[in-house]
Structure formats: structure tokens, C-alpha cells
Amino acid sequence: MISDSPQPYRGSRALVIGGSIGGLTTALLLRDIGFEVDVYERTATPLHGRGSGIVLQPDTLRWFEERSTVDTSALKTSTSRVQYLDRANTVIAEEDRRWEYTSWGTFYQALLGDFGTEHYHLGASATGFDDDDGGSVTVHFADGRSETAELVVFADGINSRARARFDADAEPGYSGYVGWRGTVPLTALSPVTRALMGDAITYSVVPDSHITLYPIPGEEGVDAEDQLMNYVWYRNVPAGPELTELLTGVDGHVGAVSLPPGQVQERFLTELRASAAALLAPAAAEVVLATAQPYLQVVLDVRSDRMARGRTALLGDAACSARPHAAAGTAKAAADAWALRDALLTTDGDIEEALARWEPAQLELSRALLDRVTEMGDRSQFHNTWIPGDPSLRFGLYGPGVLHPESRQPQPAA
Template identity: 60%
Template sequence: MSVYTGSRAVVIGGSIGGLTSALLLRDLGFEVDIYERTPSDLDGRGGGIVLQPDTLRWFRERSSQRPEDVSTTTDWVQYIEAGNRVVDRDARSWSHTSWGTFYRALLADFGRDHYHLGEFACGFDQDVDSVTVRFVSGRVESADLLVIADGVTSANRARIDPDVKLTYSGYIGWRGTVDEALLTSETAELLHNSITYNIVPNSQITMYPIPSERGTAVGDRLMNYVWYRNVAEGPDLDEMLTDKRGFQGKVSVHPHQVQDRYIDEMRDAAARLLAPAAAEVVTSTEAPFIQVVWDSRALKMASGRVALIGDAACGARPHAAAGTAKAAADAWALSDALTSSAGNVTEALEKWEPGQLELSSNLLSRVKAMGERSQFTNTWTPGDKNLRFGLYGPGR
């Protein structure tokens, strides 16, 4: 019997990091409940993610679902330029998935009996024996461990580190997907087995295939992209982030809610600036959406019986494709610390925190430097090994 049998954990935030931590805590013997503030299942707005080893580890080691059931794989990383000319090509395999596919797979493993939608956690207190969480619905829950995994705009982070600020990077990401079967044969052939970059002055686009509802076979997938474009902070950004309903987004503007004039300008710019294959992917997207690129990092991730993980602890630019990997790594490291601490939750969190703070600091420094090279100094060089994906370093 586990030393944590009979103990209770509450996880705030039902995204990938929250689900991964909940699954691992349950394996340790905790009774775990997840509380997600949105009233319906999360959808990720159709975006893709690169699956690094920490992200996939649950499916490789603990799940009856296989990694290949929830992901696609490409064998190359390539750079293209005007005329679709390939200027650099490197044999490197990566796995990819759609955010929604991966979320649904984790949720299927966790189950719905202890996954609570429409519950907004607005505060908590703790003493030496337990932590008590308060919700706007009036619900109050007590636990031996609280994991805060409610994202970059975390409502509960301030009780751990009140000084965390979101700092705008100077650019946004246009994101979207297009059915691979709708692409011209030339574009589909060029892109189907690669992560593909197209670098243009003060901008870049990254593309790779992800699963669709039809499956993971070539021709059934979606081509996913993120195109980074500079937008000045202030009124220009505020106006761009005002959706069709008149609401201003903080971190994103959802599909079908971006003002048409901005989509029209983006498509015109793609046709003028990008390589033909990249331009085709962008201009063929029915409902592109906007993701704001922010930097944030907590200098404290543990307090007593409370742990802060994932984007709530460190919001890192996507250039290293490490956001979901960092959340998963936080969860696995927390599980290891709890295992080695023989039932002492506060001791486990004290052991866990320094390594995760260092990982956050190193990751954020690296992706900020990558972003500067891409968007402002025009020194993102095709084939540069320092620009590879990786949570722990380039290619790692």
C-alpha cells in the first residue's frame, strides 16, 4: 500500500499539465480531483503541439493507448525560401499531435468521475495539515496537496508569487490548420514529412502535420502552422485583439472571432512575403486565430502544500516547442519527489522546487534569445543547431 493511500490532491486546471499531474498523483495513491474553470471540454482551438519525450512519457510508460495512436511523425527538419527552394534539410524525427487529440487521450485515461468542469478556483488557504480551496460557485475543498496548473493567466499564482508579470514579446503568432488533402500536390509533397521553416525579414513561419478527426495517415492529416509577426504594443495590439463581439483578448483571439480586416491583411501579406507552399497553407486556412507571445516566470513554485506547474509557473515562447513538455516535466519531477519523501508532502515540494525553477529560467532565457533572432535582429540562420527544439537544450 502506498504511503499516500487515503491522501487527497486537488488540481486546479484541466489542461495537459493538470491531467498529467493528476494521473501521476493517482498512481501514487492519492485520491485526485481536477477542477477546470471552463464549462465545457477544452479544445485547444485546433492548434498543434510538438511531442517531446516528457510529454509522451505517460503514453510510453503507463497508458494502454499507444503514442502512435495519438500522434504523427516526421523525419526531417527543413527550411524553404522563395520558389519553394529547400535551403537546408536535416534528418531529425519528431512526433506531433493536435492539442485536442492529446487532451482527449489524457482525459480518457483519467476519466470523468473526478474531472469537474465549470469550477473557478478563486483562492486558497493552508495550515500545517491541509490546504483549503475556495470556488466562486461556493464549493470548498480540502486536500493534502494542491497543484495549480491554470495557465499563463493563473488566477491563483499570486498567492505563491505575487510579483509575476506578463511581458509582451513584441510579436504575435497567427495559427491555424488546413486539411492536407486540400493542398496542391506540390505543396503536400514538399511538407508532408517535415517540420518546415520559412524565414523572411523580421518574421518566420513553422509548419508540420498533425492528426485530424480522420486519423494520422498521410492525406488524412491537418497541416498546422504558427506564423510570428511583429505588432507594436499599445493601441495597435489592443485593437487587433478586440474580437468580433467587442471583447478584448489577453492571450488569444479564437477562431471565427478575429476581425475580418486583420485576416485579409494577413493573407495578403502571406502571398507577398512567404514561399509559395507556406503562403498556400496560410491563405487556405478557413479560421485562423491569434496567439499573443508573452514571457512570464514565477520565482517561487512551491509554498507549503501548494505546487505551481506548467504555464502558470513559466510562460515560455513557443520557439523551443517546450511548453507542454515543461508542464509534463514539472508533473513527473513532482511525482518523483513525492515518491522519495515517504509521505511528507511539504518536504517533497521543497526538494522539487529548485530544479524546476532552474529549468524554467534556462528555457525562458533560450526562447527569448531565439525570438530576438527571428523577429528583430534577423539572425535566425537555417540549419543552426542552437535553434533546434528541446526542453533541456537545443535538440534535447
């Protein structure tokens, strides 16, 4: 591990609530500047991402590029172009643009490998916190224990239990559509489909919907024979009984924000496959039809109007969970973490002042991202104005195709 960062916080303790990618990135960066860090994850078993894909933007990858000895080539795949297919598998729009990808599990395991497991606590469900008079914060857990630290960061996801202490009105809102997800080994696809989509991020746009597909690392590695074709297909479902039925698993339980592989009722899988064959580009349909166990996620939006409160911070999806059309969720969490590190290094040990300096820019980044992806989703799902090749629809945390904050420029109207 590279260890030449300034460490002004030696002797101070930090707690990170939430042990996913954003939480681990935060924990690594806080430890890097001297904090003793413990991570608390409410899930009792090791986390997994069901093989789902992540588009790698610079903020996401930055820990490994700057502060780790991990070989990033072992974490990612890449493609050289973006393409849109029609119902005849004809490329109707194309752009030379390189993107890199990883799988959730691959990236999480690499972060956890750097952090280690000694201070990573599973089955630790935080229920609340108190600001102490002595310049610390005490977090309370469901099992009765309490932990005290000089800094507490809540990175506990879209269902954050702490968010109401920052903004009581910030509740997740349903977008009107869900994302069907799945992966298929590239080796299981036809040679024609592999040749067409193996070096591209591919879109198939249909009325009130679209699907995005790209290759990601498999469990065995990043070589072509190990890769998986990952996809998310956005489909409208009215709120109410229809959504509840869809989210009712084969075990009878209703998923709040997702339904995992193996739990989707067969009647919905039958309809999904029939619709794929009837609507999508044949190559995209082949991937959906070849998926053994598709699963789904409810597309939700939420944004807190506060991210800092004394010595506590709200970060990543806990502060702002935005629709995935800009492929910026993990990048936003990492950007929050890096900005927090930088603020802590500029305030001579004053944690409250650091959080106060950190908050405004991160709130603005959240607002701009959520506004943009809401417009993108509405264009696809409700207005049918998602035009193949439109540059305003590019990925990017800081704007369409904008991957670095210093490169951000005003974008033309869609």
C-alpha cells in the same frame, strides 16, 4: 491501466486546479501513487485546442509510454527532416531529424480518457486558498464551495490566479509579437506542396518574422488522408492601440491572450493573406491562404520565482510560460509533474519536504528555458539573426536538440 507503481499516499487527497494537458498529466501521476485526486477546470464547457499542434517531446509522451495502455501510434504523426524554404520553394537548409506531433485535442482526449470524468469538474473557478493548521489546504471556489486536501497543485495556465501567492511580481509580459495559427487538411493542398512539406517540419524565414509548419493528426485520425498541416506565423505588433485593435473580435470583445477562429476582423485577415503571398515561401503561403479561419495568440512570457509553498505547488504555464520556439511548453509541464511524483516518492509521505526538494531544479529548468526562447524569438523578430540550419535553434526542453535531462551538455554560442 498499468498499476504497479508504489502507492504510499493511499488515504490522502490531492486537488489539481486546471484541467488542461499539464493538469491532467499531474492528476494521473498523483493518482498513480495513491492519492485520491480531483481536477477542477474553470471553463464551463469541455476544453478544445482549436486543432492546434504539439511537438511531442519525451516528457510529454511519457505517461502513455510508461503508465497507460493507450496505443501511442493512434495519437501522433511524424516527419523525418527539418527544412527551410526560400521564396522560390527551394530547400536552402535541411537536416535529417525525426520529430513527432499530435494535436491538442487528440492528446487531451487521450489523457482525459485515462483519468475519467467522475473526478473532473468543469465550471469550477478557484479563487483562493488557505493553509490549514492541520496539515491540509483549503481551496475556495467562486460558486461558494470549498475543498480540502493534503496537497494542492495549481496548473491553471498563464493567467493563474494562484501565482501571486507564490510570487507577487510575476506578471505576463508581452514579447512584441503574436502568433497567427491555423490548420488546413493535407488533402486540400496542391500535390506539389504535399510532396514538399508532408514529411518535414518546414520554416520560411523573412525579415522580422518566421513561420513554422508541420503535419498533425486530424479529427478522424493519423492517416495521411486525415492529417492537417498546422502552422504558427510570428508577426510583430506594437503594444498599445495596434495590438488592442487586432485583439478586438467581431463581437466587440477584446481578447486578453488570444482571439479564436471566427473572431478576427476581416480587414486583418485580408492583410494577413496579402502578406503571406508577398513574403513567404509559396508552399507556406498556400497553407495560410487556404486557412478558412486563422486565429491568433499573443506571445507572452512569465516566470514565478517560487513554485512551492507549504503543501501547494505551481506547475506548467502557471509557473513559467515561455515563448514556443523550443516547442517545450507541454514538455515542461509534464517534466514538472514527473519530477513532483519522484520527489513525493522519496520523502516517506512528507509532502512539504517533497515540494521543497522538487522546487529548485524545476525553477532552474524554467529559467534556462525562458532565457533560451527569449533569445530565439529576439533573433527572429528583431535582430534578423535567425539563420536557417543553425543547430542552436533546434527544439528541445533541456537545450537545442536535447530531449532528455541526462543528455544535457553545454551548447556552443549562437
